[in-house]
Amino acid sequence: MSRAPLRVAVLGAGTVGREVVRSLIECGPDLVAADGAPFELVGIAVRDLGKARAAGLPAGLLTDAPAHLVADPDVDVIVELMGGDEPAHTLIAAALAAGKSVVSANKHVIAHHGPDLEATARRTGATLRFEAAVGGGIPVLGPLATDLAANRVISIRGIVNGTTNYILSAMADEGRDYGDVLAAAQAAGYAEADPSGDVEGHDAVNKLVILARLAFGIWLDPADVVITASADGPGAGRPGITGVSAADIATAAAGGRTVKLVAEARRAADGSIEASVLPTALASDSALARTAGVLNRIEVEAVPVGTVAFSGPGAGGAATSSAVLGDLIAISRELGSTWAGLPPAAAR
């Protein structure tokens, strides 16, 4: 093939961004699909130019003005790996409005602005892919939208947040209290200084909203996903895992159960979708309960397939770069958006 190369700009050079840049530079020609266009890395937007140069990123490609890359007519594809709401949201929206392809790992932006971004992409014919936003490198959105496209999904449930799973695993293994383990996880870099996005369940909610778009054809409102534990179960009426006590875990263990933060969306009898992210005492012998540490596992129950599961490392720069690069290859093959083949999402 001798197609014109796809000119790619990467916004953000954190853990995932650095891996993506490294692969595009080192393995560029090996990444080309047999029926796709080759890639050319033309820009990298970073927050701190000096730090990026010191980290060995190619100085000639660096800029601290991501909006310039988005507006540049010589950039075909924007890879957004900055995270957070703004400026990522505006940059993605502007790229799609201009008809550029976008790959994003930003679960917050996709979950919170999904309906608008999908409408913009459909209007301009731009491609938006976001496999990396859920489950790190585990293929799950692609299989839902393509391999499992003939199914009617009944439910999706999984463990999709590594930080809370690490904390719950450590509490169970060591019999320690939530506060102790959280502090240790923060010290070790497994939890952020402000851990609320993880421990209150918001990160898992975002991933569940994205899974539900592919599984059920609807963009749920993140605010509608239940995150407050019941007062009389594990979690003591508080959001996410913030109310889970050593006693909750001991009580569960005495009954052969393990407490996990389970994200679940299910088709109710009236056709509506019920969604929650709650600490749940699972049979300790089940595959979901045995998903330890930073692993993720997502189970899809559907007709006619039955229950299939996808598991693996749910985070990390290298693993997540696999999904970002896979999306880039899909764009070079003109496979369309992550939702390609599915009808437009129903209104929220």
Place this chain on the structure above:
Amino acid sequence: MSRAPLRVAVLGAGTVGREVVRSLIECGPDLVAADGAPFELVGIAVRDLGKARAAGLPAGLLTDAPAHLVADPDVDVIVELMGGDEPAHTLIAAALAAGKSVVSANKHVIAHHGPDLEATARRTGATLRFEAAVGGGIPVLGPLATDLAANRVISIRGIVNGTTNYILSAMADEGRDYGDVLAAAQAAGYAEADPSGDVEGHDAVNKLVILARLAFGIWLDPADVVITASADGPGAGRPGITGVSAADIATAAAGGRTVKLVAEARRAADGSIEASVLPTALASDSALARTAGVLNRIEVEAVPVGTVAFSGPGAGGAATSSAVLGDLIAISRELGSTWAGLPPAAAR
């Protein structure tokens, strides 16, 4: 969309064929992808017309001449669900030579005639899809070829044969001998009257050959896959599970291990692919060892993603129909063959 419908003929109305026919008749319009052509079922080839009519298959679509459907210019897509070598092989080859799209669940034909069928499909531009040939309804070939396309695969291993896994599970659970359990499995319909295809490992070999095509870009010769157990481990120097004794299983259990028939292909240091299907004593606590009964599990170790796993029901008419119908939807969306995007396979 108002594309011309894809005219589909189904060859074979066994467990899987009946489910596919039922879905095409009952859910036809629901199966249409937003960007794909609709389906029209135009023929069903069966062995016994009387039996098929009695089973409620639509009499007007039935024929006992599959070659006529393949030759019919009014048929666009052949869905081959007859199984076995001939006439399935000749029918698939003829359809591809005529430029028709083919969906097949036939692991024997794909594994044994893969190089020729791929060459024919590439020559005529025909599409050949075979997700259903491995792991029933579990999406694994599609994710390997698309979502994981940026990875270099190090190894693939899995439990891909339900019959042997059922027998080994029953031997371990009940402490019974191979011969006893096999006889019971045959009586219950879980094993065939001539069980050699399953118990000697040939079925798993076929699936491993197909997985390796997507993972490593080469069609292995099924005859080159090692199936003879080592003389001093479980399996006593015999093929597949035929030499596994109750004593092998008890010895493994005493060491915290479980005997499973593991299919594995791995990139050796010299770049060649080493492939085997062997009874293997796995740590009983591992996810692979805990894959019980008729479940399948396939683990892919690759760079940069790490290890990801796919699991679910590896057989059964309904589960397998999910993969067949998913391939039909992919054809209606013009996504190409299962290997689309990958380079042509290296010579055997």
